[in-house]
Amino acid sequence: MSDAGLLFLQLIVPAATATVCMIARGSARVQHSIGVMGAAVALAAAAALLLRVDSVGVLAAQAGGWAAPFGITIVADRLAAGMVLISALVGLAVAVYSLRDLRDGALHWEFFPLFHLLLLGVQGSFLTGDLFNLYVWFEVMLVASFVLLTLGNRASQLEGALKYVMLNIVASALFLVGAGLIYGKLGTLNMADIAVKLQDPQEAALLHTSGVLLLAAFGLKAGLFPLFFWLPASYHTPRVAVSAVFAGLLTKVGVYALMRAYTLFFAAKFADLQALLLWVAAATMVTGVLGAAAHFEIRRILSFHIVSQIGYMVLGLALMTPLALAGAIFYLGHHIIVKTNLFFVGGIVEHLRGTGELSKLGGLYKHAPWLAALFFIPAFSLGGIPPLSGFWAKLAVIKAGLEAQAWAVTSIALLVGVLTLFSMTKIWAEAFWKRQPDDHKPPPRPVGARRKLIPLVLPSAVFASLTIVIGLAGGPLFAFAMRASAQLLDPQGYIEAVLRAGGGAP
Amino acid sequence: MSRSFILSRTARMLLPVLVVLSLVTFYRGHHLPGGGFIGGLLAASGFALVALGDGTAAARRLLRIKPVSLMAGGLSVALGSGILGLVAGGALFRGLWLPEIHIPVLGVVHLGTPMLFDAGVYLTVAGFALQVLFSLQEADA
Amino acid sequence: MNLVLALTIAVLFASGIYCLMRRCLMRLVVGLILLGQGANLLVFAAAGLTAGQPALVAEGASAPPPGAADPLPQALVLTAIVIGFGLTVFSLTLLNRARKASGTDDVDAFNRTDAV
Numbered sequence: 115m116s117d118a119g120l121l122f123l124q125l126i127v128p129a130a131t132a133t134v135c136m137i138a139r140g141s142a143r144v145q146h147s148i149g150v151m152g153a154a155v156a157l158a159a160a161a162a163l164l165l166r167v168d169s170v171g172v173l174a175a176q177a178g179g180w181a182a183p184f185g186i187t188i189v190a191d192r193l194a195a196g197m198v199l200i201s202a203l204v205g206l207a208v209a210v211y212s213l214r215d216l217r218d219g220a221l222h223w224e225f226f227p228l229f230h231l232l233l234l235g236v237q238g239s240f241l242t243g244d245l246f247n248l249y250v251w252f253e254v255m256l257v258a259s260f261v262l263l264t265l266g267n268r269a270s271q272l273e274g275a276l277k278y279v280m281l282n283i284v285a286s287a288l289f290l291v292g293a294g295l296i297y298g299k300l301g302t303l304n305m306a307d308i309a310v311k312l313q314d315p316q317e318a319a320l321l322h323t324s325g326v327l328l329l330a331a332f333g334l335k336a337g338l339f340p341l342f343f344w345l346p347a348s349y350h351t352p353r354v355a356v357s358a359v360f361a362g363l364l365t366k367v368g369v370y371a372l373m374r375a376y377t378l379f380f381a382a383k384f385a386d387l388q389a390l391l392l393w394v395a396a397a398t399m400v401t402g403v404l405g406a407a408a409h410f411e412i413r414r415i416l417s418f419h420i421v422s423q424i425g426y427m428v429l430g431l432a433l434m435t436p437l438a439l440a441g442a443i444f445y446l447g448h449h450i451i452v453k454t455n456l457f458f459v460g461g462i463v464e465h466l467r468g469t470g471e472l473s474k475l476g477g478l479y480k481h482a483p484w485l486a487a488l489f490f491i492p493a494f495s496l497g498g499i500p501p502l503s504g505f506w507a508k509l510a511v512i513k514a515g516l517e518a519q520a521w522a523v524t525s526i527a528l529l530v531g532v533l534t535l536f537s538m539t540k541i542w543a544e545a546f547w548k549r550q551p552d553d554h555k556p557p558p559r560p561v562g563a564r565r566k567l568i569p570l571v572l573p574s575a576v577f578a579s580l581t582i583v584i585g586l587a588g589g590p591l592f593a594f595a596m597r598a599s600a601q602l603l604d605p606q607g608y609i610e611a612v613l614r615a616g617g618g619a620p
Numbered sequence: 621m622s623r624s625f626i627l628s629r630t631a632r633m634l635l636p637v638l639v640v641l642s643l644v645t646f647y648r649g650h651h652l653p654g655g656g657f658i659g660g661l662l663a664a665s666g667f668a669l670v671a672l673g674d675g676t677a678a679a680r681r682l683l684r685i686k687p688v689s690l691m692a693g694g695l696s697v698a699l700g701s702g703i704l705g706l707v708a709g710g711a712l713f714r715g716l717w718l719p720e721i722h723i724p725v726l727g728v729v730h731l732g733t734p735m736l737f738d739a740g741v742y743l744t745v746a747g748f749a750l751q752v753l754f755s756l757q758e759a760d761a
Numbered sequence: 762m763n764l765v766l767a768l769t770i771a772v773l774f775a776s777g778i779y780c781l782m783r784r785c786l787m788r789l790v791v792g793l794i795l796l797g798q799g800a801n802l803l804v805f806a807a808a809g810l811t812a813g814q815p816a817l818v819a820e821g822a823s824a825p826p827p828g829a830a831d832p833l834p835q836a837l838v839l840t841a842i843v844i845g846f847g848l849t850v851f852s853l854t855l856l857n858r859a860r861k862a863s864g865t866d867d868v869d870a871f872n873r874t875d876a877v
Contacts, residue, residue: 122712129699136692179711188712246837253844260851269862274874276786276859279852283793284781286848287800290841294804297834347874651818657843752850759857 118175120163121188124198124237127156132230139223146213149226153206160202167195172611183304187243187612192598193443197240197370200450204362205233207573211458212355214569222265232258239367243612245293245303256282262356263348274348281344285334292327306612308379309605318382325383328375336368339397342421346405350413354461357413361420362454366446369427377602391432396523399425399530406537412460412470415537422530423449429527430511433518439599441510444592448503448584455492455577462570463545477550486546491578497535503584628673638666646742656738660745668753676754690747698740701733766806773799786866790852797845801838808834
């Protein structure tokens with residue numbers, strides 16, 4: 115298959131799967147098998163793309179055949195291809211998980227079409243080389259996530275969705291204004307072309323407004339301090355499968371957009387913002403972890419930890435050394451897998467006991483030792499215990515911080531690591547160690563319940579083994595992150611690939 | 621809910637006019653103002669008027685197809701036109717055109733994949749708007 | 762003309778943000794709509810205004826007349842309007858259901874998902 119075909123395939127597969135799932139809405143069995151198969155095909159396509167990109171460097175293609183900077187460029191460098199692969203992996207895992215999680219009598223036929231639409235938005239955001247097209251992909255994600263959030267229609271979901279919707283629409287408006295002002299001043303929206311034009315310092319001086327607007331818009335999507343309030347207010351309300359895919363992917367798209375912005379098209383503006391980003395990262399880590407300490411329900415605790423972990427990634431970005439950036443990229447990948455898995459485990463707990471509130475839980479270690487193992491691995495990876503994946507991710511970011519002599523921020527990062535561990539031990543002690551409280555007996559197990567748990571346990575077990583593999587054999591993966599980071603810091607290859615990629619429109 | 625006789629009759633009379641108008645708007649949209657989006661909205665407004673006058677059950681009966689099916693069909697057509705461009709032209713959504721043909725009454729007809737994409741947009745928008753309007757109205761009833 | 766547009770945009774943004782600060786759910790949606798329209802108009806105006814020269818290719822010609830308006834910002838705004846339409850429709854549906862589920866449209870009543 116041609117390189118252009120391989121790039122477009124990443125978008126065609128989720129789009130086609132969403133459409134076919136919509137057509138097959140009458141039959142749950144057909145829809146479910148197509149939904150899972152589509153996710154598997156997307157994973158295979160993403161793996162092929164990553165292999166190709168890692169050997170070539172950058173792939174670019176022009177949608178509609180209109181040459182850049184006039185057409186919309188689809189482009190994949192190592193970072194983008196890596197993100198596409200991990201997202202496809204999460205897509206497949208969540209698709210399998212949802213087979214059980216969403217089967218509760220009511221037929222949620224909307225789930226699979228919207229889920230693949232969401233994946234389409236995520237993959238599009240990673241692959242696009244055009245600022246306005248990025249806005250469109252953000253909106254695709256947003257629309258799909260709105261409806262997914264409210265699947266099931268409970269009052270708490272509606273309330274969570276209301277907060278999510280309002281703040282995200284405001285962010286979209288800011289993004290639109292920022293992008294529009296850039297077009298007004300530079301006459302282009304192609305990211306590579308913007309980067310070329312901004313090498314002229316006089317042009318760059320005019321773009322402070324856009325820079326701040328885009329920082330606010332991406333920061334809100336990523337859940338940066340002080341714009342993260344929508345996240346812990348909504349992520350614990352929807353179905354577990356929906357929570358898991360949101361927790362794994364959505365904020366990471368914001369982080370990816372920030373990385374793209376400050377290494378490519380706003381690289382010229384980065385120096386002005388470095389100090390701000392460093393302190394925003396520190397504040398994000400601290401508020402997230404303190405918020406988690408205050409809560410006593412599994413999914414709420416986990417939601418706050420998303421915020422605090424985003425801080426580490428942005429810290430890596432803000433330091434902007436090759437090691438720090440590689441650490442941030444490694445952190446992104448590790449965090450997507452671990453966080454999705456923690457939500458999976460939280461969901462299994464809710465399935466077994468009917469609640470995620472720590473005060474009503476207990477005795478799970480005795481009752482289901484396998485579940486304890488499934489929780490233990492991602493939880494302690496999140497806390498940064500060697501030799502799990504989180505240790506290497508944290509080590510890279512903190513080592514880069516020490517090398518850059520950012521003492522204050524780095525010590526905050528270390529302290530937050532300890533507090534993260536505290537939160538995880540809190541869940542461990544309350545849900546797994548302590549005795550089941552007498553006034554909250556678990557509901558009796560229905561017959562054949564063990565077999566029905568397979569779709570829930572399988573993705574979680576696969577992700578847990580991935581966490582261990584990344585931890586034990588992280589060398590090649592970290593080498594890949596270093597290559598991706600080197601590519602980000604020298605965007606010339608990216609720019610040339612985009613502006614050269616054959617259009618040849620009639 | 622009491623129904624207005626005037627609204628009911630007017631809606632029935634306006635429906636065919638709006639649907640034809642929507643098709644004209646859609647057809648001229650490739651080179652002139654118009655197109656699939658606004659065409660789809662016009663068509664949807666015709667059925668929405670009937671739903672306001674006679675209730676959603678009557679409008680759904682007149683529409684025959686479920687709004688969700690319209691959306692699904694529209695999405696398939698739009699995506700298919702893009703893939704056609706990839707397979708035959710080498711880039712997703714590349715425009716491919718048939719030779720111009722002359723048809724009496726209509727004049728010069730120039731068909732191609734952008735037109736097909738627009739048809740998909742027309743169906744999707746009409747389906748989406750009707751789905752939302754019907755479900756809003758049914759939730760209040 | 763630029764001044765009039767700038768003032769319009771300012772009024773749209775100001776009233777949009779004012780509505781967002783109110784405690785009534787319906788005003789929230791009105792605020793979002795106004796904010797969205799302000800953003801659309803700003804994008805349109807930022808790319809430069811051209812009076813009376815639509816970017817349309819005349820019958821038989823192969824390029825728009827010289828001095829015609831830049832069609833791209835118009836296409837961008839059109840896309841943004843379409844997206845805004847979808848978002849508005851969804852927020853209205855959501856608002857309607859949230860109001861029914863909670864029995865009030867006072868924003869202050871929606872504090873359960875944040876409560877510790």
